[in-house]
Amino acid sequence: MSGFKLIRSPMEALKEHFGFSGLREGQDRVVAAIMEGRNVLVVMPTGGGKSLCYQLPALCREGVCLVVSPLIALMKDQVDALVAKGIPATMINSSLSFPEQKERLSGMKEGSYKLVYVAPERFGHEGFMRALAEVDVNMVAVDEAHCLSQWGHDFRPDYLKLGRAIEAMGRPQVAALTATATPRVRDDILEHLHLEDPVTIVRGFARENLHFRITACDTHKEKYKRLYDLVKRNKTGIIYCSTRKKVEQVYEALSDLGLSVTAYHAGMTDAQREEAQNAFMNRQADIVIATNAFGMGIDRADVRFVAHFEIPGSVEAFYQEAGRAGRDGRDAYCELLFNHADLRTQEFFIEGVNPGVPLIVELYELLRKHCSAESHEVSWTLEEMAERLKCRNAMQVGAALSVLMRNGAISRHDVPGQRVKLTRVADPSMSGLKIPLDERAIREKEVRDREKLKAMTEFAYSAGCRQQWILNYFGEEGAVPCGRCDQCMALGVEEGQVMGEEETRVVRQALSGIARASVRQADGSWQGRWGRTKVIHMLKGSKSQDLLKTSLVRLSTYGILSSWSEDDIRQLFRAMQMAGLTKMSGEADRPLVTLSPKGNEVMMGRQEVSMIWPFARRSAAPDRRGQTRVRSTGDFAALGEFDEDLFMKLKELRNELAREAGIPAYAVFHNSTLEAMARLKPTTRRGAMNIHGIGERKAARYLDDFLEIIAEHCGV
The missing domain is CATH 1.10.150.80 (HRDC domain)
Known part of the structure; x- marks a missing residue:
């Protein structure tokens, strides 16, 4: 490779190319595992330096590192930053002409690049895969790997091609990286990529410099007032809105106040979005108001606040977007302006991306009936299709088209000089009932999307430490109160504070009551038998006829919290659930309360209680x-x-x-x-x-x- 000298030592390469004298916590383990030739799954919080984990090893070995990245803007930022450091890097995606793509593929064969950023849809092109057969690929780095999982918050069907593509390349080493992945999403990533003997490195999700706050706002006026206070105090930030229309409204409102703002959403042209992003990145604008289309890979370190004007659709999306604040390690503030009515927008989105089998088949039949006899094409917009189907949510049409494309029933391509796409029916003689739609998977996806919104809603209404709740959601064991969020501040909880003897005793009494109302399984876990209200009444020592007819009154814990009010016991139960000490089992219409593994350890005295005591007290x-x-x-x-x-x-x-x-x-x-x-x-x-x-x-x-x-x- 002309002009580029390999440095075999990662630490020497780190200093030479990036100017750093050492790696951050977690980065060192990832780099060491990759240098040993191991496949890795890396979960590292936003701002933790995931990119360096694969960039550095790529510079220490022969061959090319392919980096799978979901967004063109993200690729461009990464490539520009590497090229500025003298590192040979490039990208291949749909923004390039065919001759440009061909030229870069030739450069890969000749060894002209060390890192090549590739859009996931490229792996579905036979010509691209044939060209890769002649390239020395030493590693495939899958960035934003949560896009592989339908349980992830940003599922991208094109990512599902990666498993087969990696197999076709002869199984080069794989590094999958993400900032937000629950245990279920991690399992999905490993399964889809078929990783052999992988090393999973989870650095932890906690961001010690972030202060979380949820502010209940009954009106938009209250939201604008709070935004103005945030901007006045913190100056530099990102404000996320759910819709393009809301982005424009907030932009106008803050512009009228004389603030330095720019706007970004998917409805803008590529040039407009690039201009807005550059204005923010180059510090010409202090604040960007954007939909979730903005932010992936954004590396402005001095973002002092991230505000969500409406509730996002998942905890993963919220935490990833909030994590774009404070990447310089200094204090930063993440605030959700919550109004329950805003949930309607997210419910509309869920309906939009889950069209259902009947609508998918109906759309196909409409296209089959009206496509031209010669080209089998239709030149309707999404809105025209929705109108013909009498479908109020045009998003459903777009989602249905995507399903039909994945099943090979149709294809879509751009019309030069126009924004409309042509839709081509592959075989007009085939009935829509013959399309091999996976009805079970389609239904499951809608269930997953609704579960994610439900979890986000529970977070908005939660009574405990904000960060502790999030860490429990991501399956992080031993999470303790942060001491910085609005809840910790209101109750005077210090960072990592454990409760006193009296509070601990009460929690263990409550857990003991829950255990006695449950059944111990052969594997040592607990299975619930009673709903939360019944168990609360048992602990209170209720004399209601409904309870006296049950076996609960014969438990040794009956009336153990008789001096407590029922409302207070219920509040205690909420706090224990938020801290991951209890869990709900059983059917959705009859949930049963029982202990989690963590709750069992606390009850037995083998683990300290790390939760916020939910009752303010003055002593x-x-x-x-x-x-x-x-x-x-x-x-x-x-x-x-x-x-x-x-x-x-x-x-x-x-x-x-x-x-x-x-x-x-x-x-x-x-x-x-x-x-x-x-x-x-x-x-x-x-x-x-x-x-x-x-x-x-x-x-x-x-x-x-x-x-x-x-x-x-x-x-x-």
Whole structure:
């Protein structure tokens, strides 16, 4: 390869090509596994440096690394960045003319490139696969690998071609990478790619610098007010909207306020989208308002906030999009502006991408009946097809066309100079009833989509730590409260805080009651027998005739929480479920409560309780000087109105002092201590020393700086 020198040592190549002296946590294990020739599945949070995991090994060995990437804009960004570093890289996708594609394929055969980014649909072209047979492919890196799974939040049917394509290439080494994958999605990825003896590396989903918040908004006016506050405080961010129309409305509203904004959605031309993306990436615009078409692979490090104007369709989509904030490691804020009515938009989308077998067959018959006798083609738009079918949701027509294309019943191609596509029926003599549609898979996909929206809705209404809920959703064991989200802040929970003895005892009593109301399986797991309400009534010691007729009243845990109200026990159950201590089993119309494996370990005392105690409380304890100390946990409202602007100033000072001292931020003051300051606004040492978390040593070292900020803020 002319002009490019292989460096066999990954660490030397890292320094030479990327200017880094070391790898991040997790990257080192991935690079080592790839250099050993192992197939790998990598789950690493957004901003964790997944690209480097395959780029670096590619530079240390002969041959070409094929990178499968779903978006042309994403490919272009990656290729431009590599070429700027002097690394021979290119891309092959539909944006190139046939001569350009042919030229780059020739360059691959000649060894002119180290990394070649390829769109997944290329692997369905026989000519492309024939050309690859003459290329020395040392590895296939499957980026955004969750697109392989119908359980993933962004399933792309073209990704299903990869398993056969890798087989046809002689099974080169494979690295599959994604930021968001539940255990089920991971299993799907491994199954579709047929990976032999893979190494699965999950770095963890937690992002320690992200602060999650869900704000209930009854009106758009409230949403715009909150957006303005976010922008004023954080300046640089991304605002996600569910529809193109909403993007334009929010863009106009924020533009009218004189803010530096740009807009991005799939309805814009390629040139318009590129202009908008460049404006944001080049810092000509502080804020981009966009649909989910924006963001994959975006690498602007100083994004200080990500806001969702409406609820997204899945937890995976929410977390991936939120993860585009704070990639520089500094504090960033992720906020969902939640209104239950917005769920209608997501339900409309689910209907749109799940047309159902009757509509698919009806569409095919319509095309078969009206296609021309010579070319077998129809030149209708999606809207025209929807109108002829009397279908109110044109998205369903697009989804139905995709199903027919995957089954080989039709093909579609562009008309030069026009936006309309021609639809060609492969064999007009074939009845729609003969198309081999997988009805079971089609139904299952709709069920999966609705389950994802249900999970996102549960997250929006959840009462526990936001990040802990997300980590539990992704199957991460031992997740603890983050101490940074709105829920942790409201209840005064510190990062990783475990509950006290009394709270732990109550949780174990409740878990014990659930266990006794369940059946122990042969494998040690628990199977539920009763619904949540019945078990709550049992713990309360209810005397209702309905309960007295059951065997629950004979359990040793009957009435063990008799001093508690039924509502409080129900709230405790919600918190335990959010923390992954309990689970629901049985049929959808009769869910039964039982213990999770984690809940069993907590009940047995083999694992600490790591959940948010869902009851705000205010306590006071005399300190050694006999003065009453204000505890910064529990009922913060009793301390005074929360001043968020002051809190942010105090937090910025706290983080700066921690960086200078090389210590964790909480070692200066915990968030709850800062919040108590932001409510009490003490301007003297004596007043501040009444706040829990401010001892004599910390006061001597840090307090004066904080008092100065408070006095300046209050104009004292």
